[in-house]
Amino acid sequence: MNDVILAAENLTKEFKGFVAVDGVNLKIRRGQIHALIGPNGAGKTTCFNLLTKFLRPTKGTITYAGKDITSLEPADIARLGLVRSFQISAVFPHLTAAENVRIALQRKRGASFDFWRSQKVVSEYDDAAHSLLDEVGLSEFAATEASELSYGRKRALEIATTLALDPEMLLLDEPMAGMAQADIERISALIKRISANRTILMVEHNLSVVASLSNTITVLARGKVLAEGDYAIVSKDPRVVEAYIGS
Ligand code: ADP
Numbered sequence: 001m002n003d004v005i006l007a008a009e010n011l012t013k014e015f016k017g018f019v020a021v022d023g024v025n026l027k028i029r030r031g032q033i034h035a036l037i038g039p040n041g042a043g044k045t046t047c048f049n050l051l052t053k054f055l056r057p058t059k060g061t062i063t064y065a066g067k068d069i070t071s072l073e074p075a076d077i078a079r080l081g082l083v084r085s086f087q088i089s090a091v092f093p094h095l096t097a098a099e100n101v102r103i104a105l106q107r108k109r110g111a112s113f114d115f116w117r118s119q120k121v122v123s124e125y126d127d128a129a130h131s132l133l134d135e136v137g138l139s140e141f142a143a144t145e146a147s148e149l150s151y152g153r154k155r156a157l158e159i160a161t162t163l164a165l166d167p168e169m170l171l172l173d174e175p176m177a178g179m180a181q182a183d184i185e186r187i188s189a190l191i192k193r194i195s196a197n198r199t200i201l202m203v204e205h206n207l208s209v210v211a212s213l214s215n216t217i218t219v220l221a222r223g224k225v226l227a228e229g230d231y232a233i234v235s236k237d238p239r240v241v242e243a244y245i246g247s
Pocket of ligand 1: 038043045046047
């Protein structure tokens with residue numbers, strides 16, 4: 001399917017007169033891995049925060065699955081299926097991997113947080129928690145405390161807690177930040193796997209990851225879209241080369 005799931009039109013954010021995101025038009029197609037790249041200060045994080053509703057745009061509209069979501073809150077869009085993946089800080093360090101996923105599943109159902117450890121809840125969510133851990137390659141770490149997992153595995157656990165919300169589209173903020181090569185390969189494979197039935201938009205600095213994973217890349221520079229297309233196209237674009245060299 002090639003229809004647009006998330007669209008931004010004339011997206012603009014000013015901070016006290018400084019235009020960090022300047023009239024950006026974006027179309028993310030269903031089923032794609034779409035990357036947002038650009039040199040430091042290009043406006044990627046601001047754009048990401050606008051799309052995930054952590055910031056309000058000065059101008060412009062955002063549409064998700066045909067609905068205008070410009071004035072919605074992050075929790076509202078999560079209910080619509082558009083979920084932002086948080087950093088590792090979202091994982092409870094002293095709970096096991098399975099417990100972390102169980103809590104996320106329970107939250108999705110709106111169950112009370114207090115009873116997460118009751119035997120009834122454990123058995124109710126156990127199968128679902130284990131299948132999510134399996135999906136992110138952590139089945140053998142189900143009983144391991146999150147704090148004991150490697151950085152990359154913590155990130156995989158955090159992705160599992162995000163998947164517990166059953167998103168149709170995932171927004172990933174620098175999924176490879178701070179990772180060693182082995183973890184990069186593991187998380188790349190995971191992103192590829194979860195993209196089989198979900199749309200993904202990621203901000204990512206690691207260009208070889210972007211090249212190997214993305215179907216479409218939007219390059220931002222100074223708050224504007226500089227180029228868009230697949231890696232072969234954008235990486236040869238002289239404006240993109242100049243923006244990176246000049247940064
Ligand atoms: P990137 O993620 O591409 O490095 P950012 O979106 O973080 O870029 O920042 C884009 C520009 O907006 C930068 O010049 C930055 O200093 C500025 N900026 C970002 N957030 C704020 C803010 N809260 N107040 C003022 N300026 C900001």
